[in-house]
Amino acid sequence: MKRNILFVDDEPNILQGLRRLLRPMRDKWDMHFVGSGQEALELMSRVSMDAVVSDMRMPGMDGPTLLLRIMHEHPDVVRFALSGYSDQEMIGRSIAPTHQYLTKPCDEEKLIQALEEAMNARAFISNKAVLDKIARIEHLPVLPRAYVRITDELSKGDPSPKLVGEIVAEDIGLTANILKLVNSSYFGLSRPVTMPQQAVIVLGVNVIRSVILSLHVFKSFETTEERSFSLSKLWAHCQRTASIARVIAQAEGLGKDKADNAYIAALLHDLGKLLLDAHCATECQMIYQEVRENNRLVAEVESEVLGLTHAQVGAYLLGLWGLPPEVVQAVARHHAQDPEPEGLNAASVTYFANLLDHDIFIFNEHYARPQASPERLAALGGPDTFARWREAAVALGISEEGT
Numbered sequence: 500m501k502r503n504i505l506f507v508d509d510e511p512n513i514l515q516g517l518r519r520l521l522r523p524m525r526d527k528w529d530m531h532f533v534g535s536g537q538e539a540l541e542l543m544s545r546v547s548m549d550a551v552v553s554d555m556r557m558p559g560m561d562g563p564t565l566l567l568r569i570m571h572e573h574p575d576v577v578r579f580a581l582s583g584y585s586d587q588e589m590i591g592r593s594i595a596p597t598h599q600y601l602t603k604p605c606d607e608e609k610l611i612q613a614l615e616e617a618m619n620a621r622a623f624i625s626n627k628a629v630l631d632k633i634a635r636i637e638h639l640p641v642l643p644r645a646y647v648r649i650t651d652e653l654s655k656g657d658p659s660p661k662l663v664g665e666i667v668a669e670d671i672g673l674t675a676n677i678l679k680l681v682n683s684s685y686f687g688l689s690r691p692v693t694m695p696q697q698a699v700i701v702l703g704v705n706v707i708r709s710v711i712l713s714l715h716v717f718k719s720f721e722t723t724e725e726r727s728f729s730l731s732k733l734w735a736h737c738q739r740t741a742s743i744a745r746v747i748a749q750a751e752g753l754g755k756d757k758a759d760n761a762y763i764a765a766l767l768h769d770l771g772k773l774l775l776d777a778h779c780a781t782e783c784q785m786i787y788q789e790v791r792e793n794n795r796l797v798a799e800v801e802s803e804v805l806g807l808t809h810a811q812v813g814a815y816l817l818g819l820w821g822l823p824p825e826v827v828q829a830v831a832r833h834h835a836q837d838p839e840p841e842g843l844n845a846a847s848v849t850y851f852a853n854l855l856d857h858d859i860f861i862f863n864e865h866y867a868r869p870q871a872s873p874e875r876l877a878a879l880g881g882p883d884t885f886a887r888w889r890e891a892a893v894a895l896g897i898s899e900e901g902t
């Protein structure tokens with residue numbers, strides 16, 4: 500089935516340009532072009548859209564207002580902002596309802612890829628009622644400003660560590676947390692890192708960006724009262740899992756991009772737990788009670804109660820936010836039993852890093868300890884490989900408490 504995509508811009512020549520550039524997509528997409536927010540809403544009341552790409556600065560209803568209305572009225576529609584200005588005020592106002600920002604002039608290949616990947620992310624959530632609930636981003640963490648700015652710099656080319664360090668340094672809390680993470684035993688540095696720029700050099704821009712994202716997501720859930728589980732324990736688990744993923748990637752000589760994606764996926768793998776707990780608090784209380792009382796696996800009970808798992812929910816959000824597909828897949832598959840067709844990749848590393856953390860660091864008599872799937876294990880060399888990785892993870896010498 501063709502996808503419906505709506506483009507909103509008050510400048511006719513921009514719409515003309517998009518129409519021309521995107522012509523090759525006309526077999527896959529039904530494209531609609533309108534010149535104002537009012538027209539967009541009117542059309543959306545008649546045609547159900549899969550995605551909207553809106554200009555920011557428009558007379559009458561501006562982009563942030565339009566995207567906010569769409570978020571309320573059509574929560575499951577993918578929402579992109581196309582901005583010709585690096586207008587901080589506009590970006591500030593549109594952060595909540597916007598899944599991704601693209602800068603004008605936009606490379607059509609990037610636009611097509613970003614839209615396709617974000618629309619594909621919706622397929623992770625097959626239950627429409629749950630999708631609608633989760634898609635209302637007012638309850639979701641919004642993208643942190645530093646993340647948006649670094650993404651913007653990345654879209655222009657390879658930003659210097661100095662520039663990225665400066666963006667990080669503007670936020671004192673963020674700087675402190677990043678330095679704490681880099682200097683923790685996880686990284687085994689011989690000399691302490693004291694400047695954000697150095698942290699960027701040590702971790703790389705992509706990893707720094709995902710660290711910012713995960714710190715922010717965990718922080719945005721801190722204020723909400725009752726939790727079905729301990730936030731600090733989950734955060735420590737995610738950090739340890741990321742470190743173990745790094746160790747596995749090193750041991751196997753994985754290339755830099757794959758190793759980075761494995762680290763990022765491992766750090767973000769349980770994000771869905773936070774989202775589910777914020778949206779489906781009553782169900783989550785039931786889920787965790789069942790897990791504790793009967794020694795069950797969280798993902799298994801989630802499937803029974805909600806018809807989906809935190810792995811799917813996390814993948815959905817990360818896909819909308821435009822994380823690399825390899826990361827999104829790894830998060831989606833971190834409890835899957837079948838092996839990766841391509842062997843060792845971000846997904847298999849994340850899967851085993853999570854298992855190893857449970858095996859080495861999580862001693863909770865009330866939780867079932869997940870066991871490695873024999874198929875996934877066999878695909879990567881069997882129990883010997885697992886034992887080797889376990890040894891390397893133990894050698895990290897990290898504490899159960901995290902940083």
Ligand SMILES: [Fe+2]
Pocket residue numbers: 768769809810833834
């Ligand atoms: Fe998980």
Ligand SMILES: [Fe+2]
Pocket residue numbers: 736768769853
């Ligand atoms: Fe986990």
